[in-house]
Amino acid sequence: MKIVSIVGARPQxxxxxxxxxxxxxxxxxxxxxxxxxxxxxxxxxxxxxxxIPLPDYNLEVGSGSHARQTGEMLVRIExxxxxxRPDAVLVYGDTNSTLAGGLAASxxxxxxxxxxxxLRSFNRTMPxxxxxxxxxxxxxxxxCPTQTAVxxxxxxxxxxxxxxxxxxxxxxxxxxxxxxxxxxxxxxxxLTPQGYVLATVHRPANVDDRETLGSILKAFLxxxxxxxxxxxxxxxxNLTQFNLDRGLPKSVRLLEPVDYLDFxxxxxxxxxxxxxxxxxxKEAYFFGIPCVTLRDETEWMETVEDGWNxxxxxxxxxxxxxxxxxxxxxxxxxxxxDGHAAEKIVKLLESLA
Ligand code: UD1
Ligand code: UDP
Numbered sequence: 001m002k003i004v005s006i007v008g009a010r011p012q013x014x015x016x017x018x019x020x021x022x023x024x025x026x027x028x029x030x031x032x033x034x035x036x037x038x039x040x041x042x043x044x045x046x047x048x049x050x051x052i053p054l055p056d057y058n059l060e061v062g063s064g065s066h067a068r069q070t071g072e073m074l075v076r077i078e079x080x081x082x083x084x085r086p087d088a089v090l091v092y093g094d095t096n097s098t099l100a101g102g103l104a105a106s107x108x109x110x111x112x113x114x115x116x117x118x119l120r121s122f123n124r125t126m127p128x129x130x131x132x133x134x135x136x137x138x139x140x141x142x143x144c145p146t147q148t149a150v151x152x153x154x155x156x157x158x159x160x161x162x163x164x165x166x167x168x169x170x171x172x173x174x175x176x177x178x179x180x181x182x183x184x185x186x187x188x189x190x191l192t193p194q195g196y197v198l199a200t201v202h203r204p205a206n207v208d209d210r211e212t213l214g215s216i217l218k219a220f221l222x223x224x225x226x227x228x229x230x231x232x233x234x235x236x237x238n239l240t241q242f243n244l245d246r247g248l249p250k251s252v253r254l255l256e257p258v259d260y261l262d263f264x265x266x267x268x269x270x271x272x273x274x275x276x277x278x279x280x281x282k283e284a285y286f287f288g289i290p291c292v293t294l295r296d297e298t299e300w301m302e303t304v305e306d307g308w309n310x311x312x313x314x315x316x317x318x319x320x321x322x323x324x325x326x327x328x329x330x331x332x333x334x335x336x337x338d339g340h341a342a343e344k345i346v347k348l349l350e351s352l353a
Contacts, residue, residue, distance in 0.1 A: 001353050002087050003023060003088050003349065004081060004088075005023075005030070005031050005032065006098075008037060010046065011093055013043065015115055015168045017046075022342040026350070027346070027350070031055045033058045034077070035059050036073075039233060039257075041257040049260045049261045057080050066096060070099055070100050077100055078108065081108055081110060095131060102135040112140055113143060113349055114135050114136060114139035117142035117153065118148075119132055119278075136156075141163065141352070143163055145169075146300075146302055148301050150162055165341045166340065167336040170286060170337055173282075173287075177268070181268065185265050189228065197220075197226070197270060197271055198274070199274045202232035202234050206276050206314060207238045212314050213238060216319065219317075224324070227274070229252060231254050231255065233257070271289075272323060273289050274291075274294060274322075275294060281298060281303055284309070285300075285308050285336075292309075293310065294319065295313065297311065308330065
């Protein structure tokens with residue numbers, strides 16, 4: 001089969017790495033990078049660390065408002081699909097690249113497979129929630145990472161083509177854990193295992209508002225831990241604009257974004273993780289690191305139900321309390337599959353032929 005995979009943002013390179021590896025054993029994959037993420041540290045380093053084949057097309061859409069970015073993607077993806085004429089299109093997750101890929105393909109009557117289908121935060125102020133709902137409703141094959149995702153789709157009347165396959169991010173984490181353990185980033189940064197909290201923050205609701213970003217940063221300052229914080233470019237821009245990145249004490253270590261293997265290495269040795277990222281909540285869970293989620297809700301309810309994730313919001317006192325006192329009490333379940341989600345996805349895709 002001839003499959004076009006559409007990626008564009010950091011988490012999609014990671015997810016596509018798992019599927020691409022299996023897909024290319026028997027089928028032809030044409031990889032399209034929309035250019036949504038373009039800094040070397042947000043794009044190239046993932047292709048290198050995960051040995052992802054270089055994109056066949058880079059649409060170089062870049063940053064912009066939602067409408068401009070998604071609109072440009074639609075136009076350019078349609079051109080590629082019209083010329084390649086694939087048997088199916090794969091989209092990943094919930095970014096603007098997911099929405100544009102799904103919409104362009106389905107309007108051309110090309111079957112769409114959505115990897116990480118069915119996730120819901122039930123918060124429609126998040127751009128991701130809108131992207132997911134639309135992508136799910138126009139997809140022909142919905143590859144769900146968890147039973148919760150399957151249930152969400154059923155509640156919306158989406159039943160046909162829904163498959164519980166497990167989480168491709170679990171596949172990737174398992175495949176690369178050993179390589180990550182060999183990375184020396186922890187010692188290179190002068191850190192000791194379990195001697196720091198790893199933080200990431202990038203949700204618009206958390207970083208585009210000065211007060212909320214300030215509240216989160218204050219918690220990092222007050223928690224009496226070393227906080228290692230690889231900073232997403234959206235966050236970097238706002239920290240500078242809000243004047244929040246000056247005069248920070250040594251205990252808060254702002255870093256440039258790191259590559260996937262360094263990131264996993266930082267997760268594995270962390271005392272706790274504090275994050276608003278979807279992927280990072282799961283990685284903490286995979287490696288048994290307590291997670292403090294800086295949001296009011298999560299799509300990854302299994303991590304909470306199993307007792308490994310405290311969803312605390314963005315108030316300074318709540319974050320400080322969780323960083324100091326949250327300790328997991330449950331055993332981990334097998335909610336994210338068996339590490340072979342990609343194989344199941346490719347098999348189901350091939351059933352379209
Ligand atoms: C996007 C996704 C989000 C995902 C995140 C992963 C949407 C709506 N959002 O958010 O779901 O969790 O990626 O990281 O698709 N920028 C750079 N260099 C880059 C990329 C971005 O400087 O390589 C800056 C630009 O100022 C840009 C801003 O970051 O305006 C935001 O980038 P964008 O891709 O629009 O959204 P993210 O916040 O990255
Ligand atoms: N990540 C990374 N380097 C970093 C921060 C994150 O490699 O500096 C990885 C990490 O594995 C995470 C993934 O990028 O799971 C997804 O990134 P992000 O948090 O930006 O997106 P989300 O999962 O929230 O959509």
